[in-house]
Amino acid sequence: MLEKLEYELEFITPAFIGGANSDEVSELRPASMVGMLRYWFRVIVGAFVESTEELFKLESELFGNQEKAGRVWVRVLNQGISTERKEYVLNERYERYLFGIKNGILIKKGSKFKLIVFTPKKYKEFTDYLIRFTLTFGNLGYRARKGFGSMDFDRKIEEIDIKFIKNLLRNTFDKDKRFEFTRNKEFPNISNAIFLKKKRIASNELENLGRIYYTFRRNGRENYKTVEYFTFIKDFLKNQGIRRIEIKNHMFGLPIMYTSRSLSCKKKIKGREKTIKAQAQLNWIQQVKNEEKKDNRRPAPFWISIKREMAYAVLFTSEFLPKDAEIILTAKGEFWEKCKKSNSPLTKTINNVNFDYSIYSIVENFLNRAGFTEKLFDFREVKDAK
CATH class of the missing domain: 3.30.70 (Alpha-Beta Plaits)
Incomplete structure (x- = not known):
């Protein structure tokens, strides 16, 4: 029955x-x-x-x-x-x-x-x-x-x-x-999770969340490029020497596509003039035995769920990427084929990217800034776990 x-x-x-x-x-x-x-x-x-x-x-x-x-x-x-x-x-x-x-x-x-x-x-x-x-x-x-x-x-x-x-x-x-x-760090579960909630104050919670998300990724400034773009993406697109690498936005999910505002050309395609801009993609790869290295996707380690009066957020601090993973930057799009015949960047490996727990503080800070400050559960406060 x-x-x-x-x-x-x-x-x-x-x-x-x-x-x-x-x-x-x-x-x-x-x-x-x-x-x-x-x-x-x-x-x-x-x-x-x-x-x-x-x-x-x-x-x-x-x-x-x-x-x-x-x-x-x-x-x-x-x-x-x-x-x-x-x-x-x-x-x-x-x-x-x-x-x-x-x-x-x-x-x-x-x-x-x-x-x-x-x-x-x-x-x-x-x-x-x-x-x-x-x-x-x-x-x-x-x-x-x-x-x-x-x-x-x-x-x-x-x-x-x-x-x-x-x-x-x-x-x-x-x-x-x-x-x-x-304790299990292999995949998202409550032994590596922080559960938060807040009372809704915005009539359009998605618009409010999107505004905070937009400015947070740009270090709190409107109409501003991300820290990755200013420290190494723009130099990569221009095929110049990269002097400094700073990276944080990979924690909001990979891949990330970057488009240059200044590096572009105009081409006639099917009788119409089209502006083609230079692009690059930040992603990760992993070498699997007897297989070629492949680009992969990685979702953001958090969930946000909006209700009539409340909103909830969950941050998982499981392994974001495998230990042998590499962050790579690759030239993408039509620009490199249609606009530049030489001196084009190909792929750069980003070394020494931090994947330990401290990197999750970036996402936790974003959630706090979005108003998620009341805790329902924090795995760090469970004392009798194995």
Whole structure:
């Protein structure tokens, strides 16, 4: 006999679930919700297991895998979902900056839907906690980490109690297992997380957050290039000797594309004159045995979720990049092919980049400046962890 859980949800910020530039209006599907639940399952349970194999075994018990079905069934009733596409779905300057593009398929803020979950009684209490945890701190869709796709609901998580979670795991999965809270830096989980919240004061929280994000990346100044651009990007683009390297914005996610304001040319393309600007990309690579070095993506280590009256932030301090990773700067775009035939930069490796915990203070400082100063949980204050 399955137990039924129901949640009434409302999008507080627009959600982009069809991909950033998709031409098709996407439905809100159960698979999207299950993907969210799987991620935050690892965040919670990853702090109480001894290996990733054990973690994925428990995850499969709940949600299934390629070999077997899970014990939890998710349904979405989305008759109240309203989707639209227009040239500029985000009208505010900093809201667009935070999102990164100007158009796309979106679910409008204010859209409501119902999430229905069926689960055996044995898993009901844990499943309810997982769903509430996920909806409190997580979002749905493109740019979810930066506040887009935030949903509000009743019974949000306001306390993270290690003892409660430990007992919940024992009662759900194995009464004979201790489920000790253990420090784990391999991937994002609550043993390396700081949970923060604040009371909303701005009518457009995304615009407010985008403005703070924009100026923070430019050392607190409007209409100013980032510290990376002034210390070495501009010299790289001009193929000049790099005198000093200062880097901090990689902590907001990689890759980062830089465009020169001054280095450009005009070319006729398909009968139209086009201004082509010089570009460079900051990214990271890792040498995998018997494989070529490849560019990779790395998301920002934080989540921001906006509610009607409150907003929540989670900062994960797990390993940002593998120990053998390298930060690289590479010439990108049409400029180097169409405008310059020689003397073009190729790739530069950025050495001695700091990846220890202190670098996360940059992101924590940003979150504090955005108003997230009230702590719900801080892994640094847990004294009895392994």
